[in-house]
Amino acid sequence: MKHFVRNGIWPSMALLAFIGCKGEKKNTSQELPNVIFIYADDIGYGDFSCNGYATVETPNVDRLAKDGIRFTNAHATAATSTPSRYSMLTGEYAWRREGTGIAAGDAGMIIRPERTTIADMFKQAGYVTGVVGKWHLGLGDKAGTQDWNGTVTPGPKDIGFDYSYIMAATGDRVPCVWMRDGKVVNLSPDDPIEVSYTTPFPGEPTYMTNPELATVMRPSPNHGHNQSIISGIPRIGYMKGGHSARWKDETIGDSILVNALQFIGQNKQHPFFLYLGTNDIHVPRVPHPRFVGKSGLGPRGDAILEFDYTVGKVLDLLDSLNIADNTLIILSSDNGPVVDDGYADKAWELLGDHKPWGPYRGGKYSSFEAGTRVPCIVRWPQRVESGVSGALVSQIDWFASLASLIGIQLPDSVAPDSRNQIEAWLGKDLRGRDYVIEQSLNNNLSVVSADGWKYIQPNGGPAIEQYTKMELGNNPQPQLYNMMKDPGETENLAKTHPAILEQMQKVIADEQQRTTVVK
Structure with missing residues (x-):
């Protein structure tokens, strides 16, 4: 069991200072704000119209920004997915620890069960915790040893999440199935899953043997997305079985959204922390037919519209449940943008005048600024005034800052690189980090x-x-x-x-x- 110390001032005078205007005192669990991370994948600073780039209109993200603080100098810790997520959840820079690079599809858990995470912190404070969507931090004890037909452990539950509905790997890697609380969703025992990242399964189609079966998306030349074909798309890695459990890429966004909304609705009566990891912009980009052709920029642009739709549905639900005022939302991205990342979706050809990187150089993978300077919005109507902040902020500080906000005193050994920057995140400090x-x-x-x-x-x-x-x-x-x-x-x-x-x-x-x- 991971334990923390509650700071003595919470939720007494400091809390009453900002809820007193409501005219009543609630119990402690009700006073704690709900917290939602909407963590986009591969979205750049220039992909949102609220940042001044209107090639793709994102009205729901703009609505969030209008009611919150839009940061112009916010940073992910890394220019790729896994290390950014590791750092954000643990409060430790990923470059300090081996094995935190881009996770393979059959990677073991990168954050080990004994490690304290931001989810542990919220859980100890009395929150119900959940993660829905993209994970990309490995599952199981060691690489390649997962029992995909049983309960895969360790998993999110072992690092503080009460509930999880996540991709087993990533969108372009096998196995292409959903995991709910450690088990594959809709798996038939008569059709067990087998996964290999070294050897193809005899008789199972790959892009190298049956390219005609890539009916939904084909790989870009020489990118390596040419192994098992799942749901009409060639992936990285080899998979056999599990046909009833395999996702359809056009419904990935809806699957994530529905499960996120269910988590929020089921936990509306007490404080919750939801890590909502969207997948829309990450390859392979296969937006739902509702969005196809709507952006004019091809699948990547249409996927941005799908992401914006997700944001809108979350906001609408919070309003309908009458919990929006005391829900703190942080929207950001795991790294900067990439155009062609392995599939022939004409992303470069259809880009036109759109600049996903905004005024910055580079993008995903890069040391240049667009690799890690990402869009970021914070909204908390009960406490945060709307505006724009140029404060220098980093996702590494979400851990310590939110611990301070909810009155948790972190031991020195927990979140060692995270700093309490809550004043910057709430718009009071316009300078931020050094x-x-x-x-x-x-x-x-x-x-x-x-x-x-x-x-x-x-x-x-x-x-x-x-x-x-x-x-x-x-x-x-x-x-x-x-x-x-x-x-x-x-x-x-x-x-x-x-x-x-x-x-x-x-x-x-x-x-x-x-x-x-x-x-």
């Missing part, structure tokens, strides 16, 4: 300071990612940019500002040398 650390695909680190300087460590990797054609920001020379004057990172000032370069190098060196003891 600096944030960013991590690229190959674990190269960058640092951005509150006064707008950015340093990227030297790295000898390729300048362009060979499959996605995204700029990676790799350079054997140190890079220093003034983000205030040059958000596109076009002028390297490392040679002309040696003192600032040295300061920024020291920040990363000190962080790398700092050891953490975690639980």
Whole structure:
């Protein structure tokens, strides 16, 4: 059992200060705010119209922003999915720990049961906790040992989530099934699942043997999405059986939404924490027919509309249940955008004038700013005034900040990189952190300071990612940019500002040398 200490001031005078206007005192469980993370996948700063890029209209995200705080300098901790999610849930930078890179489809649990997570923290505070949607943090004890036909453990329940309805892997990896509380949904015992990431199953179609069966989506050349064909789409990895449990990609968004709404409705009477991980923009992009052709940008644009629809349905339900005022929503993305990420959906050809990365350079996988500077909105009508904040904030701080908000005192060994930035997240502090650390695909680190300087460590990797054609920001020379004057990172000032370069190098060196003891 993981235990925390409740701070003495909560929920006494500090709480009454902001609920007193309601004219009545509620019991403690009712006073705690509900918390929902809407965690998008591969959505960039420029993908939302509220950020000034109206190629794709996102009215529900705009509605959230209108009623909340829209952050213009918010950061995921990494430019790829798994390390961002690891850092967000544990409060520890993923680059500190081996085995936290992009998780394979048959990866074991990356966050081990003995590790304390933000879900544990909420659970100890009396919340009901749930995770719905994309997981991408592994399941089971060790890679390749999962019993997909039984109960796969450890899983989300072992790190603080009372309820889970998640993808077994990711959208482009087998097994293409939903897991509810550790068990495959709708699995027939007469058709057991077999999974391999090394050897194809005899007689089972793959794109290499039966390309004509890829009736829904085909892979981009040389990307590697050419193994088992599931629901008309070739995937990474090999799968056999489980036909009744396999998802249809066009209904993935609805499956996530329905289960999220059910969780909210079932727990409306007491405080809940919901981690809602959407999948829409991640490949393969197969929007529901309701959205096909509506954006004018092809499947990627249509998927953004589907994401916006999900946001709207969540907001509508909170309103109908009369719990919107005391529900804190944080909407953000796990990393920056990518256009062609492995499937031939004409994403580049149909992009037109749309700039998913906004004014920034790079995108998913990259050390350049669009890799980790992501859209972010916080709404809590009962306490947060609407507006725009340029405070420097990082998802690494959600853990400590929300612990402070609900009166939990974290031991030093828990969430070691997370800092209490609740004043920034609630719009009171417009400066935020002194600096944030960013991590690229190959674990190269960058640092951005509150006064707008950015340093990227030297790295000898390729300048362009060979499959996605995204700029990676790799350079054997140190890079220093003034983000205030040059958000596109076009002028390297490392040679002309040696003192600032040295300061920024020291920040990363000190962080790398700092050891953490975690639980």
